[in-house]
Amino acid sequence: MRKADERYRLDIFCRVQNIAEELNGSQNMTSTKPADIPNKQFLSTRREDNWWLGPASIALGFTLFIIYATVRAFENQYFEVSNLLSPFYSPKLEFDWWHYSPAILILWIPAGFRATCYYYRKAYYRSFFLTPPACGVTGIGGYKYCGESKFPFIIQNIHRYMFYLATIVLAILWWDALQTLFTAGHFFDFSHLQFSVGSLIFFANVIFLSGYTFGCHAFRHLVGGGLDCFSCTEGSKTAMTFWEKVTKLNENHQLWAWLSLFSVGFTDFYVRCVASNVIPDYVFFSLAK
Amino acid sequence: MRNAQMRVFRGDATGGDFKEYTVPVEDGMVVLDAIHYIQREIDPDLAVRWNCKAAKCGSCSAEVNGRPSLMCKSRMESFAEGEIIFVEPLRTFPLMRDLVTDVSWNYEQNKRIKPFTPKEDAKWVMYQEDVERVQEFRKCIECFLCQDVCHVLRDHDRKDAFIGPRFMVRVASLEMHPLDQGDRMKFLHDEGGVGFCNITKCCSEVCPEDIHITDNAIIPLKERIVDDYYDPIAKFFKTIFSKN
Numbered sequence: 001m002r003k004a005d006e007r008y009r010l011d012i013f014c015r016v017q018n019i020a021e022e023l024n025g026s027q028n029m030t031s032t033k034p035a036d037i038p039n040k041q042f043l044s045t046r047r048e049d050n051w052w053l054g055p056a057s058i059a060l061g062f063t064l065f066i067i068y069a070t071v072r073a074f075e076n077q078y079f080e081v082s083n084l085l086s087p088f089y090s091p092k093l094e095f096d097w098w099h100y101s102p103a104i105l106i107l108w109i110p111a112g113f114r115a116t117c118y119y120y121r122k123a124y125y126r127s128f129f130l131t132p133p134a135c136g137v138t139g140i141g142g143y144k145y146c147g148e149s150k151f152p153f154i155i156q157n158i159h160r161y162m163f164y165l166a167t168i169v170l171a172i173l174w175w176d177a178l179q180t181l182f183t184a185g186h187f188f189d190f191s192h193l194q195f196s197v198g199s200l201i202f203f204a205n206v207i208f209l210s211g212y213t214f215g216c217h218a219f220r221h222l223v224g225g226g227l228d229c230f231s232c233t234e235g236s237k238t239a240m241t242f243w244e245k246v247t248k249l250n251e252n253h254q255l256w257a258w259l260s261l262f263s264v265g266f267t268d269f270y271v272r273c274v275a276s277n278v279i280p281d282y283v284f285f286s287l288a289k
Numbered sequence: 290m291r292n293a294q295m296r297v298f299r300g301d302a303t304g305g306d307f308k309e310y311t312v313p314v315e316d317g318m319v320v321l322d323a324i325h326y327i328q329r330e331i332d333p334d335l336a337v338r339w340n341c342k343a344a345k346c347g348s349c350s351a352e353v354n355g356r357p358s359l360m361c362k363s364r365m366e367s368f369a370e371g372e373i374i375f376v377e378p379l380r381t382f383p384l385m386r387d388l389v390t391d392v393s394w395n396y397e398q399n400k401r402i403k404p405f406t407p408k409e410d411a412k413w414v415m416y417q418e419d420v421e422r423v424q425e426f427r428k429c430i431e432c433f434l435c436q437d438v439c440h441v442l443r444d445h446d447r448k449d450a451f452i453g454p455r456f457m458v459r460v461a462s463l464e465m466h467p468l469d470q471g472d473r474m475k476f477l478h479d480e481g482g483v484g485f486c487n488i489t490k491c492c493s494e495v496c497p498e499d500i501h502i503t504d505n506a507i508i509p510l511k512e513r514i515v516d517d518y519y520d521p522i523a524k525f526f527k528t529i530f531s532k533n
Contacts, residue, residue, distance in 0.1 A: 046355030048354060135356075135491035135495065146450075217504070221508075
């Protein structure tokens with residue numbers, strides 16, 4: 001406590017000194033002096049709560065997922081069995097000229113969509129870039145900070161394009177989920193209808209992914225958020241209906257983001273377990289004889 | 290009746306430090322009451338800006354235990370017994386005296402924003418669905434807690450390049466107004482510094498009016514900026530439709 005007090009006194013002293021210099025120089029209290037950043041020592045704060053717990057948990061969660069996804073993407077086996085195809089490898093793109101894992105050809109799309117997502121940006125700017133680590137806690141960087149106004153973070157503006165691509169991938173994942181409802185090789189043959197643990201996991205995954213994808217801030221803007229008048233035309237009234245529905249999803253965007261991140265990892269893990277004969281895909285019922 | 294241990298910043302442009310006070314706590318008391326007790330009983334020269342004590346004027350903004358808060362909304366009973374309560378001025382703005390800072394920079398930013406510009410043939414009839422979004426922004430009481438907590442202003446001191454979340458809300462309230470025809474996108478991109486915001490949502494966390502500053506104002510503005518500056522397809526369609 002005493003150390004913190006001393007640090008703060010020093011902060012305040014620097015700040016007052018800076019203001020005094022400013023007053024002497026220009027007699028203008030509202031002007032700022034770009035060269036001097038007063039009272040800004042890294043991680044200085046008066047907060048006594050566990051402010052570090054949130055960003056630390058998020059950093060841990062992201063790191064574990066990134067490690068798992070990277071290992072699985074490069075593993076290049078145990079990603080397909082019977083009617084189950086891992087979401088990391090879907091759509092399965094196989095070309096003669098490509099000699100590496102097909103996951104690499106597809107994973108950049110969901111990765112890019114999440115990396116540019118407004119929720120994830122908040123999360124990793126806090127947890128990894130420490131700008132700031134928490135509210136009221138001094139982060140990294142001084143006056144040169146330029147946020148998303150310059151390279152590299154200006155690239156975040158491609159988010160809506162990543163959304164378009166992610167929607168295509170999502171449609172393919174729905175197709176994969178539908179395939180789990182039929183025994184392998186009998187897609188849309190209703191005499192071979194079945195429902196397995198794999199079906200349950202695949203459908204949960206695509207529902208969570210849909211909740212996340214269609215609650216996206218960019219989509220919210222595209223369906224009607226960009227309009228100023230909702231009542232002006234029949235088209236804008238319809239847009240408002242869509243906008244309201246997307247807004248409902250968007251209000252829990254963080255929850256959908258985490259649910260879908262966990263579900264996509266777990267779905268892949270389940271496929272790996274089945275493909276490597278660790279567990280069977282238990283079938284609840286099947287019409288196939 | 291228990292006592293609260295408070296450390297209140299005392300000082301001005303020449304220097305300052307925390308001063309310790311013991312304040313008797315009564316039911317329903319807020320930090321601003323404690324500050325008034327100190328003024329009344331111990332240090333009559335303690336400087337504090339306040340007005341309504343009802344969380345509507347936005348005057349009594351300060352940092353209570355490191356959190357930008359309205360003193361009139363910070364209940365004394367929310368602190369544990371024996372917990373030392375630190376009260377200090379907003380860190381982002383120049384200190385005048387004790388708990389009072391000079392927030393006039395904010396008013397200068399406000400002047401830079403193009404005011405409400407109605408269409409010439411405006412019919413002045415508005416429907417609830419059109420103004421609902423804007424009404425949320427009108428709840429702002431200009432306490433400037435969002436400006437204080439915003440790391441772009443607080444840590445990086447980019448007051449020369451970024452107008453801050455409060456004025457993003459104001460721009461949003463005008464841009465989304467169904468009768469307004471002013472265009473503030475160029476200002477927002479070139480001078481307002483919307484790109485400086487990295488949407489870490491601290492402004493939304495501290496807002497005493499619970500305005501969803503980031504989700505409902507800043508991000509929609511960022512998306513409109515994308516329309517105008519970074520998305521050639523959207524720009525193409527916007528050009529076609531605006532001509533029609």
